[in-house]
Amino acid sequence: MSLRLYNTLTRRVDSFEPLEPGRVSLYTCGPTVYNYAHIGNFRTFLFEDLLRRWLQTSGYDVFHIMNLTDVDDRTIAAAREKGVSLRNHVDPFARAFEEDRDWLRILPAHEQPRATEYIAAMIRLIGNLLEKGVAYRGEDGSVYFSIAQFPLYGRLSRLDRRELRAGASERVSSDEYAKEDARDFVLWKAAKPEDEAVGAAWDAPFGRGRPGWHIECSAMALELIRKRVGSDVLDIHAGGVDLIFPHHEDEIAQSCAYTGREHFARYWLHGEFLNIRGEKMSKRFGNITTARDLREDGVDPGAVRLLIFQTHYRQRLDLTDEGLAAAQRASSRLGEFQKRLTDSRSGSDSPRLSEAAERLRRDLTEALDDDLNAPRAVAAMFTFMNEGHAALDGGERSGPIALSAWELAEDVLGVTSRGTVINVPTGAAASVAPETGATYGETPPPGSNEELEKAWALHWAVQRKQAKGVRDYAEADRIRTLLRDAGWEVRDGKDGSIEVVRVRRAS
RNA sequence: GGCGCCGUAGCCAAGUGGUAAGGCAGAGGUCUGCAAAACCUCCAUUAGUCGGUUCGAUUCCGACCGGCGCCUCCA
Numbered sequence: 382m383s384l385r386l387y388n389t390l391t392r393r394v395d396s397f398e399p400l401e402p403g404r405v406s407l408y409t410c411g412p413t414v415y416n417y418a419h420i421g422n423f424r425t426f427l428f429e430d431l432l433r434r435w436l437q438t439s440g441y442d443v444f445h446i447m448n449l450t451d452v453d454d455r456t457i458a459a460a461r462e463k464g465v466s467l468r469n470h471v472d473p474f475a476r477a478f479e480e481d482r483d484w485l486r487i488l489p490a491h492e493q494p495r496a497t498e499y500i501a502a503m504i505r506l507i508g509n510l511l512e513k514g515v516a517y518r519g520e521d522g523s524v525y526f527s528i529a530q531f532p533l534y535g536r537l538s539r540l541d542r543r544e545l546r547a548g549a550s551e552r553v554s555s556d557e558y559a560k561e562d563a564r565d566f567v568l569w570k571a572a573k574p575e576d577e578a579v580g581a582a583w584d585a586p587f588g589r590g591r592p593g594w595h596i597e598c599s600a601m602a603l604e605l606i607r608k609r610v611g612s613d614v615l616d617i618h619a620g621g622v623d624l625i626f627p628h629h630e631d632e633i634a635q636s637c638a639y640t641g642r643e644h645f646a647r648y649w650l651h652g653e654f655l656n657i658r659g660e661k662m663s664k665r666f667g668n669i670t671t672a673r674d675l676r677e678d679g680v681d682p683g684a685v686r687l688l689i690f691q692t693h694y695r696q697r698l699d700l701t702d703e704g705l706a707a708a709q710r711a712s713s714r715l716g717e718f719q720k721r722l723t724d725s726r727s728g729s730d731s732p733r734l735s736e737a738a739e740r741l742r743r744d745l746t747e748a749l750d751d752d753l754n755a756p757r758a759v760a761a762m763f764t765f766m767n768e769g770h771a772a773l774d775g776g777e778r779s780g781p782i783a784l785s786a787w788e789l790a791e792d793v794l795g796v797t798s799r800g801t802v803i804n805v806p807t808g809a810a811a812s813v814a815p816e817t818g819a820t821y822g823e824t825p826p827p828g829s830n831e832e833l834e835k836a837w838a839l840h841w842a843v844q845r846k847q848a849k850g851v852r853d854y855a856e857a858d859r860i861r862t863l864l865r866d867a868g869w870e871v872r873d874g875k876d877g878s879i880e881v882v883r884v885r886r887a888s
Numbered sequence: 889g890g891c892g893c894c895g896u897a898g899c900c901a902a903g904u905g906g907u908a909a910g911g912c913a914g915a916g917g918u919c920u921g922c923a924a925a926a927c928c929u930c931c932a933u934u935a936g937u938c939g940g941u942u943c944g945a946u947u948c949c950g951a952c953c954g955g956c957g958c959c960u961c962c963a
Contacts, residue, residue, distance in 0.1 A: 410963075411963095412963080413961095413962090413963095418963085419963085421962090421963055422963045423963085424963070425963040426963080428963095453961070454961070455961090455962095538891085538958085538959085539891065539892090540890080540891065540958085540959060563960090564960085566960070566961090567960095567961090593961085594960090594961045595961085620963065621962080621963030622957080622958080622963080623957090623958075623962050623963060624962085624963070625958080626958070626959070626960080627959090627960045627961075628960090628961075628962095631960085631961095651963095652963070653893090653957090653963095654957080654962095654963075655963085656956095661957095661962090662962095663962085687911085688900090691900070691901060691902090691910080691911065692900080692901065692902095693901085693902080695893095696893095696894085696901085697893085697894075697956075697957080698900095699900090701899090701900085703899065703900080703912080703913090704899085704900060704912085706912080707899080707900070707911065707912035707913080708900090708911080708912085710911090710912065710913095711910095711911055711912065714911095714925090717925075717926095718926095721925095721926090744909095748902095754902075754903090756901060756902050756903095756909090756910075756911095757902060757903075757909070757910080759910070759911080760901090760902070760903095760909055760910035760911080761909090761910085762910090763909095763910055763911065764909085764910075767927095770925095770926055770927070771926085771927065771928090773926085774926060774927055775927090849921085852921080854921055854922065857921085857922080858921095858922060858923085861922080861923070861924095865923095870923090870924060870925095871923075871924075872923085872924050872925065873920080873922095873923080873924080874925090875919090875920090880924095880925095882924085882925095884924095
């Protein structure tokens with residue numbers, strides 16, 4: 382069985398067949414860089430990363446586009462508030478996004494177009510829609526897409542016959558009066574003084590203004606796939622569930638009206654939301670957690686990936702401190718095992734290990750082919766780990782079959798982590814007294830950085846080793862305790878090796 | 889009002905019309921100067937409730953109870 386994916390368009394799990402065999406064009410909606418991307422955004426990007434990696438692992442030549450929205454109401458408002466240009470406001474957040482993305486081991490897209498770099502393409506697209514009569518200029522000077530000209534509208538969200546919610550009539554905003562139909566959406570917003578103030582306005586044949594929300598995705602996706610794969614239909618378009626309506630619905634309308642094709646994308650995939658302790662993340666609740674928050678808390682990226690992949694992408698996920706702690710622990714165990722497996726490498730696999738490896742490969746493939754069932758894929762890794770440990774305990778060795786199967790799984794999922802580990806030198810008692818002659822206290826140096834803290838931990842690990850050497854076990858245990866209080870665990874190996882492992886961040 | 893989702897062990901979470909993966913936590917044991925790691929053993933006869941279909945349902949259908957999402961710029 383090959384890859385099957387849940388397609389929002391059909392509301393079914395469909396078997397995946399790209400337009401052109403062996404090649405996949407993938408467009409994913411990226412972040413709006415008005416602020417740091419939060420962990421909910423990253424849940425979606427992580428699901429898309431899994432999709433991308435699994436497609437590649439399955440042998441597809443993937444062309445992946447992820448946009449960066451650098452002009453919209455929020456970016457403009459934020460720039461104004463700070464009194465800087467749109468560009469100056471947005472650039473640092475674009476860089477921060479890339480840092481966070483890399484930290485979470487998310488592969489960068491092959492193309493990462495920014496909306497402001499594709500204004501010309503948007504203008505061409507909108508101009509074409511105006512010529513075709515599916516778009517019109519409103520009284521306010523903005524350009525709108527006419528739903529009435531596009532009979533297929535509502536195909537994706539199935540909200541075509543929706544009515545305004547009872548009691549919601551007061552929501553009609555001022556620009557509603559400029560539209561012919563309340564459901565029409567804006568393609569080009571006439572420039573306002575606030576836009577001009579931050580450099581968010583461009584000239585166009587149909588008036589000076591800025592892009593509407595949806596137009597960038599259509600313009601950039603079509604431009605790039607036309608250039609790169611010579612097509613005007615995407616194989617897959619993915620994003621968060623909240624984008625189904627209106628964003629993706631509107632993208633389909635404007636794109637298909639423009640290309641005349643039946644589809645803008647043949648497969649539409651949507652990832653569910655992540656909540657924080659049962660609540661949706663929002664400024665109002667003050668519960669926005671960013672990737673950098675987690676990093677500063679000492680959480681490993683592998684743990685974040687594990688936590689997210691332990692729930693299916695179409696299932697809502699609640700982020701809690703307990704869940705994070707459990708994932709951190711499990712991810713570390715996987716990392717420890719990976720090291721052990723690699724260290725015990727030898728020429729060939731024991732039968733037990735090669736059998737377990739084949740099972741891992743098979744279970745992983747079955748799970749991910751089945752609409753990216755990451756929880757099952759991860760479970761296969763744990764099963765292999767348990768089997769592997771037992772085999773290794775029994776004196777067996779790992780070989781290429783076990784290692785390659787494990788690497789396959791870890792390459793796709795990226796859920797292992799190995800925190801800070803200090804190897805205490807073997808042999809005669811090493812002196813680690815710092816050159817500066819400073820003496821170490823029994824608690825880590827205040828305000829110390831990573832290097833200083835490691836030096837401190839190593840110092841005490843050596844003291845403990847010396848105490849052990851003279852059988853002063855009371856002192857050895859006392860040092861074990863003080864290290865543990867600072868978040869370091871001492872592990873004595875059977876072969877006399879000693880490791881000091883960071884088990885938690887000293888607070 | 890419209891469209892839709894969820895309810896599985898202390899917590900998180902999968903599969904499946906034939907008697908419940910995996911993770912975290914927990915219990916006992918092996919190993920260890922002590923520990924940690926690892927290993928061995930144990931940890932839901934039970935799936936929100938009540939009905940129905942079926943030889944058989946957690947899995948299908950219905951009702952109810954309880955949580956929740958979307959319905960114009962939020963991943």
